[in-house]
Amino acid sequence: MRSGIWRWAAALTATGLLTAWYLWRGGASSFFLALLPWFVMLQGALALWCGPKRMKVVRSWEPDRPADGDGLAVKLTVTCLSGLPPLWLHVEDDLAAEVSVVRNSGRAGKLYFSGFSRVYSGTYHMEEINRGIYENIAVRLTWGDALGWFKRSLRVETEDVLIVPPRPLSSYPSETLEAYGDDEGGGGPYRRQAAAPSAPGRLRPYMTGDPLRRIHWKHSAKTGTLLTRIPEEQGNVPRYLLLGTDEADYTAPRGQVSGQRRSAGKERSAAAPAAGLTEADRFELAVSAAASWLQREARYGKPGELLLSHGGMDGIATLSGYEGLAYGRELLAGVDLGKGLPVEAVLERDWPELSAQGRSVSVITGQLTPGLMEAVLQLAEAGVSVELWCACSPDGAELDDALASRLREHGAAVFGLTPRHLGLPRKEGAEHASA
Numbered sequence: 398m399r400s401g402i403w404r405w406a407a408a409l410t411a412t413g414l415l416t417a418w419y420l421w422r423g424g425a426s427s428f429f430l431a432l433l434p435w436f437v438m439l440q441g442a443l444a445l446w447c448g449p450k451r452m453k454v455v456r457s458w459e460p461d462r463p464a465d466g467d468g469l470a471v472k473l474t475v476t477c478l479s480g481l482p483p484l485w486l487h488v489e490d491d492l493a494a495e496v497s498v499v500r501n502s503g504r505a506g507k508l509y510f511s512g513f514s515r516v517y518s519g520t521y522h523m524e525e526i527n528r529g530i531y532e533n534i535a536v537r538l539t540w541g542d543a544l545g546w547f548k549r550s551l552r553v554e555t556e557d558v559l560i561v562p563p564r565p566l567s568s569y570p571s572e573t574l575e576a577y578g579d580d581e582g583g584g585g586p587y588r589r590q591a592a593a594p595s596a597p598g599r600l601r602p603y604m605t606g607d608p609l610r611r612i613h614w615k616h617s618a619k620t621g622t623l624l625t626r627i628p629e630e631q632g633n634v635p636r637y638l639l640l641g642t643d644e645a646d647y648t649a650p651r652g653q654v655s656g657q658r659r660s661a662g663k664e665r666s667a668a669a670p671a672a673g674l675t676e677a678d679r680f681e682l683a684v685s686a687a688a689s690w691l692q693r694e695a696r697y698g699k700p701g702e703l704l705l706s707h708g709g710m711d712g713i714a715t716l717s718g719y720e721g722l723a724y725g726r727e728l729l730a731g732v733d734l735g736k737g738l739p740v741e742a743v744l745e746r747d748w749p750e751l752s753a754q755g756r757s758v759s760v761i762t763g764q765l766t767p768g769l770m771e772a773v774l775q776l777a778e779a780g781v782s783v784e785l786w787c788a789c790s791p792d793g794a795e796l797d798d799a800l801a802s803r804l805r806e807h808g809a810a811v812f813g814l815t816p817r818h819l820g821l822p823r824k825e826g827a828e829h830a831s832a
Contacts, residue, residue: 404546408438441547444540450480454536454553456492465528465564465685469496470520473508475538477515483540486510486517492534492559496526528684530731531559562726563681565689566818600624600808601780619806635702636694636757637750640687642708642732643739647676647683647763647788674790674816676763680734683761683788686814687729690759690786695722706747708737713747744772752779761786765811770800777807784810791815 412434419427455474463469473488486509493506510517536555541548600613603623611626641647674682694703703716705725709732716725737743740762744751751758758781762769765787776783785804787796801811 405438408434408441408546412438437544437546441542441544444484444542445547445549447481448483448540448549449477449538449551451478452476452538452551452553453478454488454538454555456490456536456555456557458559463526463559463561465561465681466525467561467564469523469526471506471523472518472520473536475510475517475536482513482515484511484513484543485540485545487539488517488519489537489539490521490534491536492531493521493523495531495534496523496529496559496561526561528561528563528681528730530727531561532557560727560730562730563684563688564819565692566685566814568818600626600777616806616808624808635704637704637706637713637747637759638687638690638694639740639743639747639758639760640683640705640707640729640732641740641743641760641762642680642734642737644676644735646708646740647679647734677734678816679763679788679790682814682816682819683763683786684729684732685819686761686786686788688726690761691716691722691725691729704750706743707732708739708743709733710737713750741766741768741772744776751776751781753781757782757784759784759786761788763788765797765800765804767800770804773804773809774807777804777809783808784812786812786814788814791817 412431415427415431415434419431453476455476457472457474459470459472460467471490471492473490475486475488477483488508488510490506490508505523506521508519508521510519534555535552537550537552539548539550600616601624603612603617603625613624613626617624691703691705703721703725705714705716705728706712707728710728714725714728716722738746740760744760750756758776760769760773760783762785765785769785773783773785783804789796796811796813804811
C-alpha cells in the first residue's frame, strides 16, 4: 500500500512538472511529454478500479495423502468472479512457507500468469514437506497495469485442510518383531511377545493350584520368587498407546548437550551435536514410532479397540476401524513438543482405564526415568502387559540400563529406538509445523 501511494505521488509530480514545462516552453515534443504521464495514470487507474473485485482460489495436491518427508505438487486454480480479468497475475501461496521454512527454495509457492483470462491454473513443487496440519492458509494475489507500475493485492482464504501424518519407522526394534508373524495354525497373525526372552508377558506371584507349565522359571530365579504367567484372555483386547509430549521427557541427560527445540516448524533448531540428537529430532522419532504402532496394531494386532493418548490430550481417544486409524494418524500429525503433561502424570490420570488385567499398554517417550519406571512397575504388578519404547540418540544415553533391567525382570518389554529405525536419514532442518 505504501509503495502504491509513492508511485501515484511520483506520477502526479512528473505530470505537474511536464505540464509546467509545456506551458512555459510550448512545442509538440513538450505537449507529448505532458500527455504521456496522463496516459500512464489513466491505464493504471482503469486496471485497478475496473480490475478483479472478487477472486476464488482452489488448491489441490498430489499425492492426495502425503506423509512426512514426501514431495508435494500443489495445483492452484484462480478464478476471477467479478470485475475485468487482470492482464497479468502474480500468485504467492503461503502454504509453501508454512510447510517448510528451510528445505524448500524461496521460489516455491510462487506462480506468474499473463493474458486476459478469468481462470488461471498452475502447479508448483516442493521437495519435502513436514508433519503437521495446515488449514486456513491464505494465497496472496497481485495484479496491475500493463507497465507494472500500479498494483493491487488481495489475500484469499482457502478452505482446504492438508494433513501430513508422520512417516512410520522403516524397521522395528528386533524384539518387537517376534510378537508378529504370519498366520500359521489358524491362530491369527498376532503372536504373544512372551517368545522374546526380554518380554515374559504378564506375571504374578505363584498361587497354590497354578499349573507348573505356567511358572516362568527364568524370572523366578532372577527375583527369588515363583512367578506365574497370567493366561491370555480371548476376545477383544484393548490396547493403549501413550506418547510423551512434555519437553522434559526429551531433555538430554546430564553430560550430554542438546540443541534447542524447534517450535511448530517456524524456526530451525541448533545443529545436532555429534554425540546425540536434538530434543526435537528425538521427539519426531517418537512420533514416527507411534505411527508405526498404530500401523502394526491395525494390521496384525488382536481384535479390539485401540486407545491413544498423549500429554496434550484431555483424555483417551478410542480408535476403531479404518476411520479410527485415520483419526489416530491425524492426532499424531498435529502433536507438538512441549505441550501437556509428562508421561508419569498421564499414566496416573488414565490409571482407571489401564489397570484392568488383560490390557496392553505401550509407552513411547524420550528417556527412562525413575518416576516412569515406578509407574510402569505398578502397571506390571497389576497384571498389565507393558512395553516401553525410548527414542534415543545413537549412543543410547537416554535409556538407563539399570532401570531397563529392573523393568524387564518384572515382565515389561523395553526397547531403544535410534535414527537407524527411520531408514534413510532425514535432511537437516526437518521439523514439525502446525498452522
